[in-house]
Amino acid sequence: MNANWLKVFIAAFFEVGWVIGLKHADGVMEWAATVICIIVSFYLLIMAGEKLPVGTVYAVFVGLGTAGTVFSGIIFFDEPFKIAKILLICVLLAGVIGLKIVTEDNATEGAES
Amino acid sequence: MAWLFLIFAGLFEMIGVLMISKLHKDRSWQSLLLLFLGFGASFLFLSFAMETLPMGIAYAVWTGIGASGGAIVGMILYGESKDWKRVAFIAMIIGATIGLKLVS
Numbered sequence: 001m002n003a004n005w006l007k008v009f010i011a012a013f014f015e016v017g018w019v020i021g022l023k024h025a026d027g028v029m030e031w032a033a034t035v036i037c038i039i040v041s042f043y044l045l046i047m048a049g050e051k052l053p054v055g056t057v058y059a060v061f062v063g064l065g066t067a068g069t070v071f072s073g074i075i076f077f078d079e080p081f082k083i084a085k086i087l088l089i090c091v092l093l094a095g096v097i098g099l100k101i102v103t104e105d106n107a108t109e110g111a112e113s
Numbered sequence: 114m115a116w117l118f119l120i121f122a123g124l125f126e127m128i129g130v131l132m133i134s135k136l137h138k139d140r141s142w143q144s145l146l147l148l149f150l151g152f153g154a155s156f157l158f159l160s161f162a163m164e165t166l167p168m169g170i171a172y173a174v175w176t177g178i179g180a181s182g183g184a185i186v187g188m189i190l191y192g193e194s195k196d197w198k199r200v201a202f203i204a205m206i207i208g209a210t211i212g213l214k215l216v217s
Contacts, residue, residue, distance in 0.1 A: 019168055019172050023168050062180075066172060066176065069172040070172075071169075072168070080167070085170065089170070089209070089213070092177045092205070092210060093173065095206035096177055098198070098201075
């Protein structure tokens, strides 16, 4: 696999890490880890975006990030599993991904990241 | 209250993202400062929202507001394409967000 795509996957992993941190972090060490996750995630995403099409990178990233947060919430933190909720999150995600991909096709200025 | 925090988090994220584009063009310290303030405020409000909302919902809505808000600002201020597909995707995001508010 292309090393730049690998960066996107690792960035999404750290993205899920900081989301968990924002909700559950307790104490200096955990908050520090949360901030580090934010920095690593942004850094990798920006690096990958310099080599790959930004709209596609963002679409893949946000899809993985959303799936990761939803599932870690349900699996690790006992958040309720509701079909309606999951379906609506899928619709929302489809909107975000569609928007990013269509925008990239149009190659508009200021549409990066 | 949590939903209000979430909307603020999304709006601040939009400012942060706009500053990334601006920083690419002007390389000024003002843009960099606004970038940090925007994302800082965004994360702060997101953590407030998540005190009561589940992570999955909060994160999805936060991203949705950032993406659709960015596109709307682009259309109004920067003359980006108002293609029907873009408008339809924005409507999907807003519709799903309202739906999530109703089921949670």
